[in-house]
Amino acid sequence: MTEQQAGKASPEELAGVSFACSCGKQHTVDIKTFVVSTGIAPRVAAFAEANRAGKPVLLVSDNNTFAAQGGAVDAALRAAGIETVFWTYQTEGMLVPDEKAVGELLLAAPRGLGLIVAVGSGTLNDLCRIISDRTGVPYVIVCTAPSVDGYASTVSPLIIQGHKTTLEAVYPSAIFADPDVLRSAPALLLQAGFGDLLGKVTALSDWELARRLNQEYHCPTIEAMVRRALEACIAGAAGVAARDPETIVGLFDALALSGLAMGMIGNSRPASGAEHHLSHYWEMDALKNHQPHALHGNAVGSATVAIARTYELMRDLLPAGFVVPDSAAIRAWLKSAGSSVTPADLGIPRELFHRSMLEAMHVRPRFTILRFAADQGRLAEIAQKLTVEFYG
Ligand SMILES: [Zn+2]
Numbered sequence: 397m398t399e400q401q402a403g404k405a406s407p408e409e410l411a412g413v414s415f416a417c418s419c420g421k422q423h424t425v426d427i428k429t430f431v432v433s434t435g436i437a438p439r440v441a442a443f444a445e446a447n448r449a450g451k452p453v454l455l456v457s458d459n460n461t462f463a464a465q466g467g468a469v470d471a472a473l474r475a476a477g478i479e480t481v482f483w484t485y486q487t488e489g490m491l492v493p494d495e496k497a498v499g500e501l502l503l504a505a506p507r508g509l510g511l512i513v514a515v516g517s518g519t520l521n522d523l524c525r526i527i528s529d530r531t532g533v534p535y536v537i538v539c540t541a542p543s544v545d546g547y548a549s550t551v552s553p554l555i556i557q558g559h560k561t562t563l564e565a566v567y568p569s570a571i572f573a574d575p576d577v578l579r580s581a582p583a584l585l586l587q588a589g590f591g592d593l594l595g596k597v598t599a600l601s602d603w604e605l606a607r608r609l610n611q612e613y614h615c616p617t618i619e620a621m622v623r624r625a626l627e628a629c630i631a632g633a634a635g636v637a638a639r640d641p642e643t644i645v646g647l648f649d650a651l652a653l654s655g656l657a658m659g660m661i662g663n664s665r666p667a668s669g670a671e672h673h674l675s676h677y678w679e680m681d682a683l684k685n686h687q688p689h690a691l692h693g694n695a696v697g698s699a700t701v702a703i704a705r706t707y708e709l710m711r712d713l714l715p716a717g718f719v720v721p722d723s724a725a726i727r728a729w730l731k732s733a734g735s736s737v738t739p740a741d742l743g744i745p746r747e748l749f750h751r752s753m754l755e756a757m758h759v760r761p762r763f764t765i766l767r768f769a770a771d772q773g774r775l776a777e778i779a780q781k782l783t784v785e786f787y788g
């Protein structure tokens with residue numbers, strides 16, 4: 397595949413590609429298969445049989461995802477005569493991908509394992525990815541919700557000592573999804589996928605700002621992939637709330653594309669900027685206080701409104717010709733998807749929002765509009781202004 401073809405390819409077509417890019421990097425996708433199809437379980441079993449080297453398979457799920465699809469995958473593995481070991485997280489609320497969850501999974505994995513089959517969404521994928529990386533046992537993900545862009549990436553965001561830490565790990569060997577299962581996911585998970593994608597508006601702005609002001613590495617092909625994912629997301633805003641079948645598959649493909657973009661570069665720069673830093677800050681604050689928190693993508697969606705507003709308030713200091721994100725359009729898209737819109741709608745306390753605007757830039761050493769605003773002596777004023785705008 398050439399660079400031009402890669403810029404336009406679907407996630408299915410990108411599985412297994414490697415090409416020398418004009419940006420100077422060799423972009424490689426070490427995913428063997430990407431299949432979105434109804435009745436996916438027998439195909440998962442066939443892949444497992446061909447890729448487990450005759451060894452047992454570890455089937456990882458939680459109580460919800462086992463009900464949604466784990467049972468069907470288990471039945472298909474058994475029908476294929478594959479020896480299967482189980483690990484099912486029992487969760488009341490939200491599974492936190494911390495040291496405890498990583499340790500439990502590691503202890504559940506016997507020696508001599510041939511393949512890990514994860515059935516679930518973002519958190520289960522992140523946990524299986526890091527175990528796969530550290531044990532050298534390949535993993536596949538059977539996705540139960542179009543909720544995050546992390547399936548196809550190579551990074552694993554975990555909570556280590558209370559801090560959101562993104563570790564570089566491995567691609568899944570294969571990605572499977574059944575459109576009927578994706579469509580049946582809880583509404584909040586569908587909105588989360590939409591919000592995570594919408595965050596690319598400001599993530600791409602931050603990447604562009606870093607390129608223009610700091611000559612940071614940039615790849616036009618990868619940018620085009622993320623932009624394509626974003627356009628598909630925006631086009632499907634109304635279909636998310638209606639669970640339109642085509643929209644949900646389009647959303648899943650777009651999330652996969654965004655994940656692949658990160659994997660092909662080897663870090664999250666193309667898909668994660670200040671809006672992610674705000675959402676990470678909120679999540680870490682909630683974990684520290686033992687409070688529940690919003691799903692990643694829903695938090696990213698509302699944070700994108702705040703960061704787009706930050707861009708608008710910094711307009712006079714941006715480089716000539718810089719395309720400023722439109723916060724009103726982002727609000728409208730979130731609304732039509734049925735998502736919460738502002739950080740206040742999401743339930744972020746006033747004080748936390750104000751503090752996060754001032755401190756979120758320290759979550760990662762990455763150049764964003766928040767850091768630029770701080771460098772220009774504007775951050776305190778913007779944090780105050782947006783707090784009043786969102787909270788009165
Ligand atoms: Zn490139």
Ligand SMILES: [Zn+2]
Pocket residue numbers: 544545592668672692696
């Ligand atoms: Zn994200």
